[in-house]
Amino acid sequence: xxxxxxxxxxxxxxxxxxxxxxxxxxxxxxxxxxxxxxxxxxxxxxxxxxxxxxxxxxxxxxxxxxxxxxxxxxxxxxxxxxxxxxxxxxxxxxxxxxxxxxxxxxxxxxxxxxxxxxxxxxxxxxxxxxxxxxxxxxxxxxxxxxxxxxxxxxxxxxxxxxxxxxxxxxxxxxxxxxxxxxxxxxxxxxx
Amino acid sequence: xxxxxxxxxxxxxxxxxxxxxxxxxxxxxxxxxxxxxxxxxxxxxxxxxxxxxxxxxxxxxxxxxxxxxxxxxxxxxxxxxxxxxxxxxxxxxxxxxxxxxxxxxxxxxxxxxxxxxxxxxxxxxxxxxxxxxxxxxxxxxxxxxxxxxxxxxxxxxxxxxxxxxxxxxxxxxxxxxxxxxxxxxxxxxxxxxxxxxxxxxxxxxxxxxxxxxxxxxxxxxxxxxxxxxxxxxxxxxxxxxxxxxxxxxxxxxxxxxxxxxxxxxxxxxxxxxxxxxxxxxxxxxxxxxxxxxxxxxxxxxxxxxxxxxxxxxxxxxxxxxxxxxxxxxxxxxxxxxxxxxxxxxxxxxxxxxxxxxxxxxxxxxxxxxxxxxxxxxxxxxxxxxxxxxxxxxxxxxxxxxxxxxxxxxxxxxxxxxxxxxxxxxxxxxxxxxxxxxxxxxxxxxxxxxxxxxxxxxxxxxxxxxxxxxxxxxxxxxxxxxxxxxxxxxxxxxxxxxxxxxxxxxxxxxxxxxxxxxxxxxxxxxxxxxxxxxxxxxxxxxxxxxxxxxxxxxxxxxxxxxxxxxxxxxxxxxxx
Numbered sequence: 001x002x003x004x005x006x007x008x009x010x011x012x013x014x015x016x017x018x019x020x021x022x023x024x025x026x027x028x029x030x031x032x033x034x035x036x037x038x039x040x041x042x043x044x045x046x047x048x049x050x051x052x053x054x055x056x057x058x059x060x061x062x063x064x065x066x067x068x069x070x071x072x073x074x075x076x077x078x079x080x081x082x083x084x085x086x087x088x089x090x091x092x093x094x095x096x097x098x099x100x101x102x103x104x105x106x107x108x109x110x111x112x113x114x115x116x117x118x119x120x121x122x123x124x125x126x127x128x129x130x131x132x133x134x135x136x137x138x139x140x141x142x143x144x145x146x147x148x149x150x151x152x153x154x155x156x157x158x159x160x161x162x163x164x165x166x167x168x169x170x171x172x173x174x175x176x177x178x179x180x181x182x183x184x185x186x187x188x189x190x191x
Numbered sequence: 192x193x194x195x196x197x198x199x200x201x202x203x204x205x206x207x208x209x210x211x212x213x214x215x216x217x218x219x220x221x222x223x224x225x226x227x228x229x230x231x232x233x234x235x236x237x238x239x240x241x242x243x244x245x246x247x248x249x250x251x252x253x254x255x256x257x258x259x260x261x262x263x264x265x266x267x268x269x270x271x272x273x274x275x276x277x278x279x280x281x282x283x284x285x286x287x288x289x290x291x292x293x294x295x296x297x298x299x300x301x302x303x304x305x306x307x308x309x310x311x312x313x314x315x316x317x318x319x320x321x322x323x324x325x326x327x328x329x330x331x332x333x334x335x336x337x338x339x340x341x342x343x344x345x346x347x348x349x350x351x352x353x354x355x356x357x358x359x360x361x362x363x364x365x366x367x368x369x370x371x372x373x374x375x376x377x378x379x380x381x382x383x384x385x386x387x388x389x390x391x392x393x394x395x396x397x398x399x400x401x402x403x404x405x406x407x408x409x410x411x412x413x414x415x416x417x418x419x420x421x422x423x424x425x426x427x428x429x430x431x432x433x434x435x436x437x438x439x440x441x442x443x444x445x446x447x448x449x450x451x452x453x454x455x456x457x458x459x460x461x462x463x464x465x466x467x468x469x470x471x472x473x474x475x476x477x478x479x480x481x482x483x484x485x486x487x488x489x490x491x492x493x494x495x496x497x498x499x500x501x502x503x504x505x506x507x508x509x510x511x512x513x514x515x516x517x518x519x520x521x522x523x524x525x526x527x528x529x530x531x532x533x534x535x536x537x538x539x540x541x542x543x544x545x546x547x548x549x550x551x552x553x554x555x556x557x558x559x560x561x562x563x564x565x566x567x568x569x570x571x572x573x574x575x576x577x578x579x580x581x582x583x584x585x586x587x588x589x590x591x592x593x594x595x596x597x598x599x600x601x602x603x604x605x606x607x608x609x610x611x612x613x614x615x616x617x618x619x620x621x622x623x624x625x626x627x628x629x630x631x632x633x634x635x636x637x638x639x640x641x642x643x644x645x646x647x648x649x650x651x652x653x654x655x656x657x658x659x660x661x662x663x664x665x666x667x668x669x670x671x672x673x674x675x676x677x678x679x680x681x682x683x684x685x686x687x688x689x690x691x692x693x694x695x696x697x698x699x700x701x702x703x704x705x706x707x708x709x710x711x712x713x714x715x716x717x718x719x720x721x722x723x724x725x726x727x728x729x730x731x732x733x734x735x736x737x738x739x740x741x742x743x744x745x746x747x748x749x750x751x752x753x754x755x756x757x758x759x760x761x762x763x764x765x766x
Contacts, residue, residue, distance in 0.1 A: 012527060024195045024357055034195060035323075036357040040220055042300040042634065045555060046733050047527035060434035062323075062427075067513030068407035078525070081518040089514055100745070101524035101736040104729055107563045110523035123516065133747070142747045167735040 003056035005064045006153075009083045010075030011100050012044040015146035018171060019073070019129050020051040022150050025167040027055040037062035048079060048102075064177060073153050075132070075145065077116045084120060093125055094153050094191075096132035096145060128152060128191060135186040142184035147172075149185020161188070196360045198353040201324035202263075203292060204227030204360065208616040210263050210368035211235055212286070213253035215246040217606065218635035219265030220300040221354040227262050227638070230647050234365060234624035238352040239638055242573070242606040243268035247275045247290070251344075254288035255380060257371035259335050263291040264343040266307045267572065271607070276344065277314045281390040282380050282529025286371050287335035293349040296471045297498040300351075300634075302570065303551065304496070304632030306472035310519035311346050311449035315394050317401055318449040319410065320426040321614050324358040330446065333410065341397055341404075344562040348448060350471065352427045361499075377734035385543050388415030402450045410446030411455055417441075421463030423456065423476055423487065428469045428499055435504035444534050450478045450622070460485045467492075467508065471499050529715045531734040532710070532750035534629050538598075538674040540682040540754075543568040545689070550574035550583060555633040555702075559598070561733045567598070574599070574607030577624055581611065592621040593688050599624065602632035602640040605655065609664065615693045616665030623687045623694050624666075626657060627674075629699040637705065668694035675700055677757050703750050711766070716742045727755045729765065 008016045017038055025035040032055040033176060039049045052064040066085045074080035074095040087093060095117065104110035113119075117129045130152050132145035139148070147168075154164050164184065172180045193577050196244065198202065202225045206214065216226040228657035239355040240246035251259035264272060269292050279288070280361065290309070292636040295301040311318035317337055321330040327349070330453050334345040378386050405411060416438045426663040433442065443459045460466045460480075467475040468489035475487035481655040492507045493499065505511045529536050542549055543566040551557060551567040560567035561628035569579060580597040599608045604626050615622045632638040639645045644654035661669045668690055672680045680698065687694040708710065713734075724738040734754060756764045 011525065013530070020357075021195075028193070028359060029196050034357070034359060036195065038197070038357070039299065040223075040355055040357050040636065042220070042527050045527040045530060045558065045634075046525075046638075048525040058602045060360070060430045061501045062352055062358070062430065063500055065500050065513060067515045068502075078522060081520070082525070084518045085515045087516065089516065100733075100748075102523050103528050103731060103733065104523045104526075104564065106733070106736050107731070108725070108728075109562075110521075112523065113518075113520050114519075119516070119520075120618060125516070126712075 001056050003054055003059055005069045006053040006071045006073065007069045007086055008051040008053065008073045009025060009079045010049055011079065012047045012049045014075045015143060016049055016051045016075065017128070018144045019150055020053055021051050021171045022167050025170050026163050027053070028162060030159060030182055031164065033059045035058060035062040036058045036114070044051060048082060048084065072074065072154060073149055073155065075149065078102065078112060080120065081116050087125065091126070092156055093120065093127045094149060094156065095129050096149060098130050098133045130162040130187065130190045132187065135183055135190065136183055139183035140179045144180055147180045147183040148187035152191035154188055155191035192362050193359045195357045196324050197224055197355060197357050198238035198324045198327045198349060199224035200319070201395055202229045202331055203232070203359045204362065205328035207232040208237060208328070208363050208709045209332040210259055210353055210366050211335070212258035212370060212448045214238070214261040215240045215249035216263040217241070217243045217246050217268060218632055218638040218739045219268045219293070220292055220635055221295060221351045222268070222349065222353070223266045223635045223638065225291055226528040226647070228364060229261070230422055230466060232445065237647055239640060241641055242444050243272040244275060248271035251279045252291070254284040254722070255287045255355060255373070257286070257373050258286040259368060260286060260289070261266065261289050263293070265301065266292060266294045266305050267301065267303065268525055269307050269310050271573070273310060273314070276310070276316070278382055279344050280314045280316045281387055281394055284338055284344060285373065287338035288344045289331055289334040289338060290344055290346045291475050292346055293351070293354050294472065295351050302394070304472060306475065307348055307476045308448055308473065311348070312475070314345055315398055316449070317341065317342045317447070318348055320348045320448045321353060321446070322426050322429045322444070323353065323361050323616035323704055324356070327353065328360055330410070341401060348426065348428050369387045372546060375631040398450050401647065402452060405447045405450065405452040406454050408447070411452060412444045412446070413455070414442040414444065418465040421459055421466040422469055423459070423466060423480065424469040425476065428471055428547050428638060431467045431499050431501045432504050433579070435501040436508065445476065448475070451476065452477070453483050455583065456480060456483065460487070469493065469499065471502060494721060522577065527558060528562055528731065528733050529555065530703060531732055534674045534698070534703065535559060536564070536625055536627070536730055536732065537677040537754045538562065538627065538680060538698050539564040539566045539675055540686060542596065542683065545684060546594070548583065550576045550580040550595065550597040552597070552599040554600040554603050556627050563729055573603055574611055577608045578609030578614060578623050579619065579622065580624065581620050584622050589621070590602055592763055595623070596684070596688070597622065597624045598627055601626060601628040601642045601657070605641045607672070609660070609690060609748065612661065612664045612666065612695070619693070621691055621693055623684070623696065625684070625696045625698055628657060628697050628699040631705060633702050637702070641683040657697055667692050668692055669697070670694070670701055674702055675752055676696045677754060703752065713746035714744050714751055714753070714755065714766060716744055717763045717765055720761045728759045732753055
């Protein structure tokens with residue numbers, strides 16, 4: 001099987017590490033060779049962050065380059081726009097509708113682009129936009145929007161729900177499990 | 192059982208399985224998680240040392256004491272630890288000694304892009320370079336064997352993409368090797384000139400033996416695809432090259448990057464019309480090939496700067512390019528920022544307001560250099576804020592002393608700020624040093640340090656009292672402020688700048704991300720009072736923005752620190 005590439009993008013602190021751990025766990029359980037490349041350190045402090053997930057028969061490079069991603073999962077609209085060049089022609093974008101102003105927008109030296117999702121969709125790109133933050137709050141904690149998005153993306157990857165539930169049990173501490181299962185289910189319904 | 196592990200976690204697993212007994216490190220991205228992960232194995236003693244030199248010396252002492260010992264650091268940490276390394280190369284070891292050094296091509300979280308292979312060459316020690324998590328584990332185990340067999344420290348070179356990528360690892364059991372007997376041997380371990388001269392002879396002999404070993408060992412691999420094109424590579428560059436070129440070329444993948452083999456390279460090159468060397472950063476392999484008379488192409492097409500990738504390699508060697516679609520509008524950059532509630536924010540706003548020269552250091556607070564605070568003038572290396580300020584003030588005199596400060600975090604101060612402070616007192620400048628005590632090593636992801644009262648395992652430990660320490664260094668004026676109280680902090684800084692003596696201000700408030708720090712509810716904006724003047728935005732808090740002419744507080748980020756309430760003269764921001 002040809003190597004598949006998934007990118008998880010967002011703002012440092014939004015919980016992309018748990019998301020990538022979850023996907024990595026699902027893929028390993030399905031017998032794929034998997035590589036997950038994360039970002040640690042300075043950019044985790046509110047900067048633009050990206051995690052690469054690749055799977056197939058044999059994966060070599062852990063990074064994904066422009067034009068290579070089959071799926072991009074974005075935790076924030078502006079980040080969806082930023083990383084769009086990495087999406088393969090015919091690839092899918094799953095994005096939260098959340099907006100977080102970056103510092104140049106806060107200080108007024110730059111403008112947050114308007115109608116990002118509409119503009120991407122006009123290009124004929126397959127976009128699924130979900131209000132993950134509200135769904136996470138409905139599940140009980142705004143921090144669970146990462147798992148809501150995993151619920152959405154689970155509908156696009158073709159593995160059974162059980163596989164994802166098992167991965168949740170593996171990756172999430174016991175006391176947060178119920179909350180995250182709820183968040184996942186809300187995302188899966190929205191997907 | 193196969194498990195998905197970070198390169199760093201796999202490295203730690205290798206330490207565990209190899210029977211490593213003692214680990215001592217100082218945190219540094221991208222190496223930090225190795226020591227955090229190894230601390231979870233009860234069989235291995237693990238600690239955070241105050242700096243890399245101490246860590247290296249602890250590991251050397253443990254190895255001389257007969258244990259399999261380990262220390263980890265980032266590339267610039269090896270500069271700090273270079274002194275003991277270079278001489279330990281002469282003494283050799285008793286129990287095996289493995290050192291992890293993580294380079295950061297692309298400078299994801301570093302102040303320079305140095306190539307640590309130079310240190311292996313200069314110190315004449317064996318250096319291995321794994322290319323994924325599974326190899327991390329295997330190379331560590333091999334590293335201990337080779338360290339003991341050849342009586343040398345062994346460096347395992349990592350890079351950001353190896354350390355921070357997860358791939359599948361097969362877990363094995365720990366092999367207890369115990370602690371070897373210690374026998375006093377001054378000729379080996381006391382490096383008096385008379386002892387060191389014959390030791391240097393041994394080092395040169397050892398290098399010859401290591402070259403012979405590297406010619407036949409399975410750490411260096413040839414993949415012959417019957418092509419006329421050959422690629423010599425190592426580490427993560429191998430993964431990029433393999434993905435880009437597949438079976439189209441022959442590969443010589445080097446697992447030993449110092450000393451480099453001669454015969455395998457010559458034989459590999461003989462079968463190819465064209466040989467490329469694909470390596471990140473400096474031209475170490477390329478220079479070696481040219482030195483032994485093998486004609487290769489390398490840096491002339493790849494350059495010395497940043498990371499490589501499968502795309503770069505495909506473009507340079509195959510001339511192919513990916514099809515790319517763009518958003519079509521400018522996308523504002525999103526640089527890292529101090530978190531909402533960061534205790535450093537108020538202090539840096541004060542410094543900006545005072546317009547002082549700020550001699551900076553390495554840590555989260557380096558972000559004080561970014562807009563809108565922009566309150567940092569220099570950042571060189573760990574500890575340089577304090578010693579550099581002294582030099583700046585010696586150069587520029589009394590006026591400079593009244594308008595300059597050094598800022599340094601608690602962990603960085605313990606790492607290498609103390610000696611600079613001693614120098615300020617001893618050689619007397621009226622310098623003002625601000626210690627940003629957030630009770631943790633922040634940027635690398637919350638590691639304990641000698642001021643926090645806890646050790647690596649989270650158990651209670653002796654805590655350095657910063658006030659007493661500064662006084663003992665010879666500083667009489669030591670003040671403590673709460674950076675959430677901006678006006679009070681500003682007044683103290685002004686007073687200390689005017690004093691005709693050196694002073695230390697400890698700006699104390701725990702990192703807002705620490706689990707034990709209780710957050711207040713998010714603040715609210717009274718829309719009737721807010722006139723959208725943007726005064727509150729001057730502190731650069733990521734939770735504040737202006738929408739439709741009014742201040743908006745992002746409730747998912749705000750921790751209620753209240754600094755913005757001090758900025759708002761209209762009282763529009765409330766609890």
